[in-house]
Amino acid sequence: MRVGILGAGWWAEQHAQALATLEGFAVTGVTSGSLESATAFAAQYGGSAYRTAGELLVAPDVDAVLITAPHEYHAPLALQAIASGKPLLLEKPVATNAEDTHAVLNAARAVGVPCLVGFTSHYFPGFSRAKQIIDSGELGRPLSGQSVFQKRWMEANRRDWHLNRERGGGMLLTAGIHALDRLMWLMDAPVQAVSAVIGTHLHDQQADDLASLFLRFAGGGAGMVGSYGYAQGGPINATTILCEAGSLRVTPDSLETGQEDRWTAVPLILPDNLTLAALAQEWLELRAWAESGQLPRVTPEFAGSVMDVVFAAEESARQEREIRLNP
Template identity: 30%
Template sequence: MSKIKIAVFGCGAIAQRRHIPEYAENELAELVAFADPILERAQAMADQYGGKAYASYEELLASEDVDAVSVCTPNHLHASMAISAANAGKHVLVEKPMAATAEEGEQMIEAARRNGVFLMVGHNQRLMPPHVKAKEILDSGELGRVLTFRTSFGHPGPEGWSVDGAGSWFFRKDEAVMGAMGDLGVHKSDFIRYLLNDEVAEVAGFIGTVDKKDTDVDDNAACLLRMKSGAIGTLVASWTQYKGGDNSTVLWCERGVMKIGTVDGDEVIVEPTEGLTQTYKVGAMATNEKQVPSGVIDAFLESVSTGTPPAISGEEGLKSLKVILAAFESQRTGQFVKL
């Protein structure tokens, strides 16, 4: 079978460290083109992986015959690029947050539907081995209903991750739209919806810039969530965990507690109210320092090659984005926001 021809829009950190190498390692894919306004960046990827470099994604779409694109650009460009690619008949994998607004998200979903292509959002938290295992245990019913939870994602911030360091677009509100919440919080709203198989009914958010200098994007958020099932919990996103960053989730259930990512080496711990504690060593979660395959690229290529709609669809991405947008609305108004 012929390979799926891939173009990548944006050649910054997420493209260089995740998307591009993971496409290169998957035999279903052939990398054919790269676009970045800093042409040297696109050229460096073309030199390393083969294919052609473009300074503009429009020119790439007009010139190249590709089947699918990865959108790895600053957040404010996600919607326009994804819609252009869908209108050109390409399947789209877009980084999170999928869009800057709910309206943009709807337009992206509509463009993909109208053009008969898939739209997938890069919510890799669902695919990390500890999270897959946790979902399996929870779905088995052995712990009963989830009553309360906490989920958290924090690290020292994008200056250590972005190819532009402290000068990164992550800190410019017109390009980033949102800070730690768009980078990390939306991962956790997606993960908790997925893990609990439940939707967020109501949100309260404290969101602010606590420590980062010369930026007006948020570097910290603490949110309260009430789920449709009645479960209540907290969601934390932070760019100021300068030591001991956190990517953990704890669920207190009817018949015990599940701890995910709280102890190095024991990725999932189940402590039933009756019986022995069980630990599962299922492999680590990806971190900025330690890149393990995200699973996202493989899942996207599998969808395209088999014609199966992606599980992490545009619709799913939009529901997760709406939770974060509601938290910002809560911060703005000082009110709880119902979804």
């Protein structure tokens, strides 16, 4: 699978390194905000630098597309890529609002193009093993969960657009969405309603740095999500789930099951580099989808449901009341 990359930032570099670990994959094209940065990226990771996405998308040696551009460009680039008919790995968020999100997902369905949304939690050993255990039914139905992503917000890779919600910035769309995504995946039921408090408390920016979400699931379950981008603090990246017949405590690289009032570590096979291994699995699943129609762990419908909850949470925070999701 020969991959053309739209957006040559630090996350594109992670993907390029992941692709380099795989047989049968290569970077064959790249565009970026400037031809200079695209050329520098191509020099390091291979392929040709293009001036525009349109030129890259028609290149005969590009079989699949990766979108790692700033969030505000996800939807327009995704629509362009889908129109080309080439399989797409679209980084989260799908778009910066609900309308664009569903325009992208509907277009992919209409054209019949595989579109894998990069919710990486599904590909980390802790969360993916937890999902297997839940799907096995041995712990019964999930009933309640908490999921927190607390981290330094102003990491080295932050750009101006990260500080502006209109451009798709903010902790929730950038990082907290992973805590929501994995909670919804593990709880395994539709979200019926969301309440949220979202604010900017710790940074001089327009976009959010702290968000707390409360979810009512179909079937009576409940979930709580913390998206906390601190200026000063200690990191937390963990999810706990209580099921009918036992509990789970999960991080990207650890998993414990709780039964008989005790926690027991579940052995995991941990790769040297969690991130590269997760991205490599995304590519293998996109290829399997393109070649044999096998759906990936992250279906477009599921990705759309996560985005719907994000936008409903923002509405809840604005209106200071619970927002019901359309069934």
